[in-house]
Amino acid sequence: MLLEATDLIPRSEVRLILACETFQHTGSFKFRAAYQLARNSPHSHIIAASSGNFGQALALACRAFNKRCTVVMPDTSAQVKVNAVRAQGANVELINVQLKSRNDRVEELAAEDPDAYIASAFDDPWVIAGNATLGAEILKACPDVETIVAPIGGGGLTSGLVMAVREDNRDVRVIAAEPALGNDASLSFRSGRLVSNPEEPKTIADGARTLSLGKRNWEILRAHDGLSEVIEVSEEAIRHAVRMLFLKINLKVEPTGALAVAAVMTHSEQFMSGGTVCAVVSGGNVDPSVYAEIITGS
Amino acid sequence: MLLEATDLIPRSEVRLILACETFQHTGSFKFRAAYQLARNSPHSHIIAASSGNFGQALALACRAFNKRCTVVMPDTSAQVKVNAVRAQGANVELINVQLKSRNDRVEELAAEDPDAYIASAFDDPWVIAGNATLGAEILKACPDVETIVAPIGGGGLTSGLVMAVREDNRDVRVIAAEPALGNDASLSFRSGRLVSNPEEPKTIADGARTLSLGKRNWEILRAHDGLSEVIEVSEEAIRHAVRMLFLKINLKVEPTGALAVAAVMTHSEQFMSGGTVCAVVSGGNVDPSVYAEIITGS
Numbered sequence: 001m002l003l004e005a006t007d008l009i010p011r012s013e014v015r016l017i018l019a020c021e022t023f024q025h026t027g028s029f030k031f032r033a034a035y036q037l038a039r040n041s042p043h044s045h046i047i048a049a050s051s052g053n054f055g056q057a058l059a060l061a062c063r064a065f066n067k068r069c070t071v072v073m074p075d076t077s078a079q080v081k082v083n084a085v086r087a088q089g090a091n092v093e094l095i096n097v098q099l100k101s102r103n104d105r106v107e108e109l110a111a112e113d114p115d116a117y118i119a120s121a122f123d124d125p126w127v128i129a130g131n132a133t134l135g136a137e138i139l140k141a142c143p144d145v146e147t148i149v150a151p152i153g154g155g156g157l158t159s160g161l162v163m164a165v166r167e168d169n170r171d172v173r174v175i176a177a178e179p180a181l182g183n184d185a186s187l188s189f190r191s192g193r194l195v196s197n198p199e200e201p202k203t204i205a206d207g208a209r210t211l212s213l214g215k216r217n218w219e220i221l222r223a224h225d226g227l228s229e230v231i232e233v234s235e236e237a238i239r240h241a242v243r244m245l246f247l248k249i250n251l252k253v254e255p256t257g258a259l260a261v262a263a264v265m266t267h268s269e270q271f272m273s274g275g276t277v278c279a280v281v282s283g284g285n286v287d288p289s290v291y292a293e294i295i296t297g298s
Numbered sequence: 299m300l301l302e303a304t305d306l307i308p309r310s311e312v313r314l315i316l317a318c319e320t321f322q323h324t325g326s327f328k329f330r331a332a333y334q335l336a337r338n339s340p341h342s343h344i345i346a347a348s349s350g351n352f353g354q355a356l357a358l359a360c361r362a363f364n365k366r367c368t369v370v371m372p373d374t375s376a377q378v379k380v381n382a383v384r385a386q387g388a389n390v391e392l393i394n395v396q397l398k399s400r401n402d403r404v405e406e407l408a409a410e411d412p413d414a415y416i417a418s419a420f421d422d423p424w425v426i427a428g429n430a431t432l433g434a435e436i437l438k439a440c441p442d443v444e445t446i447v448a449p450i451g452g453g454g455l456t457s458g459l460v461m462a463v464r465e466d467n468r469d470v471r472v473i474a475a476e477p478a479l480g481n482d483a484s485l486s487f488r489s490g491r492l493v494s495n496p497e498e499p500k501t502i503a504d505g506a507r508t509l510s511l512g513k514r515n516w517e518i519l520r521a522h523d524g525l526s527e528v529i530e531v532s533e534e535a536i537r538h539a540v541r542m543l544f545l546k547i548n549l550k551v552e553p554t555g556a557l558a559v560a561a562v563m564t565h566s567e568q569f570m571s572g573g574t575v576c577a578v579v580s581g582g583n584v585d586p587s588v589y590a591e592i593i594t595g596s
Contacts (some may be wrong), residue, residue: 004471022548023301023547023548027548067555136397155480164558166324216539243586245552246586249321250320250321250325250550250582250583251550252544252548252549252550253323263445284548285548288541288544288545288593288595289594291544291590291593292589292590292591292594293590295586295589296586296587296590297586
């Protein structure tokens with residue numbers, strides 16, 4: 001769903017359009033990737049590690065295509081998130097991440113079922129193809145779009161957007177918005193080599209708490225027709241964007257979903273030349289207590 | 299914008315569609331009425347009393363048609379609401395309602411400018427015509443809709459919906475959802491005569507804090523092809539609906555905007571026969587502190 005949001009950048013000549021994935025199935029863009037995976041994979045069982053939107057999306061997509069789904073989650077995950085995955089009929093494997101990493105548990109489960117497919121939440125051709133459907137929709141609905149800004153964590157979303165722009169042979173820039181607290185994509189982009197965060201970044205944007213870009217995504221993003229730029233966004237700018245989307249647009253977004261809007265609001269001089277900018281609002285799932293604290297500024 | 303929301307009533311056979319007016323200009327359905335008023339009135343100055351959505355909508359609509367706009371508001375109104383009306387270029391008249399009623403001040407201002415048009419927020423032919431455009435959109439986008447449920451305060455919205463159904467000659471029921479704390483419409487409907495609340499009802503649904511239905515609306519709503527029913531909704535059901543729309547649909551709504559959804563959720567047995575029900579989510583403008591308290595259940 002596209003929403004006009006030019007009010008958010010009052011002193012700019014830019015027309016700002018939001019591509020809202022908050023009303024997507026399971027509340028985030030992740031369903032696009034999960035749907036492609038569940039539809040196209042020849043395997044009858046899909047295993048993934050995810051404590052967030054991807055797990056829930058994969059569970060629903062597997063149910064739609066009548067496949068088994070196992071989601072590995074830390075045993076510290078919020079009960080409401082565990083329940084949401086189970087409610088879609090998936091098997092949840094809770095692990096103590098102090099004793100065993102999520103990936104190790106995924107490997108174990110895969111060894112037990114050699115026919116299973118191990119799905120990365122971001123570094124997978126079907127995931128990229130799924131995310132490209134969002135790019136295609138934006139390009140079709142916004143013929144005059146000049147720039148698409150989207151959050152970056154593992155790089156699956158921006159890779160999909162870059163692929164969609166290539167496919168359409170359009171002259172549209174794709175810009176990534178990343179929390180400054182976990183600026184591995186920005187460092188990678190500037191140095192020309194894949195850089196990792198030393199540890200999981202403690203940003204409020206939990207969808208961007210990745211250690212590094214996926215290798216497959218990095219190859220797509222670093223190309224000359226890949227990403228145009230990575231904008232680093234402060235925690236305060238993320239919170240401010242969540243609050244402004246609440247106040248001025250009546251849009252409920254999760255912190256990760258506000259990254260692109262925050263990048264446009266804090267770097268609006270960069271977009272001053274005018275034209276149409278599309279900011280991807282990637283998801284809306286946020287705990288009530290976290291959201292309440294952000295909108296009241298407490 | 300229409301959103302599928304069947305998840306909200308899991309044990310029902312009903313298909314629930316939300317007609318969301320939260321992304322309308324100025325964040326509520328009131329802009330439809332304000333637009334018709336500002337476009338069609340031959341007067342160059344429009345005066346209205348409103349501390350809520352209608353004032354802001356009228357200010358924007360008058361600006362669009364280059365008309366003067368005066369909005370009378372209590373001097374206890376939240377500064378953010380006063381600022382929002384002023385930001386649209388309207389003149390705000392703050393009054394002490396202990397000393398003078400809003401309507402008295404409107405009359406005074408009208409006496410000073412005999413060419414001005416005094417607009418009721420709900421009891422006005424253009425207001426009803428404006429609200430009818432929402433009904434026409436629902437009927438067009440949802441050809442199989444059997445029931446439309448909408449909040450009721452002064453009755454302008456439901457009157458517009460009834461007019462749209464009549465105009466289209468369709469067999470669609472219009473049901474009103476009213477706070478039980480201010481059940482004048484329910485009492486009027488049951489007794490067959492226009493009943494008023496003894497005082498402004500202290501419901502959290504501030505858009506329904508009206509003393510009675512408008513006389514014009516009452517004549518439309520009481521007709522044999524008028525309202526089918528008025529459902530009374532408790533304060534707890536309103537809060538619950540706001541919370542569920544946040545959690546399950548990622549939709550930010552104001553308490554008044556949740557009235558119709560609350561009516562469907564609490565009376566779902568009534569809609570059990572199946573079919574498609576459209577609930578009007580009339581607006582999204584709510585103070586962050588009120589919203590935070592509702593979604594956290596504190």
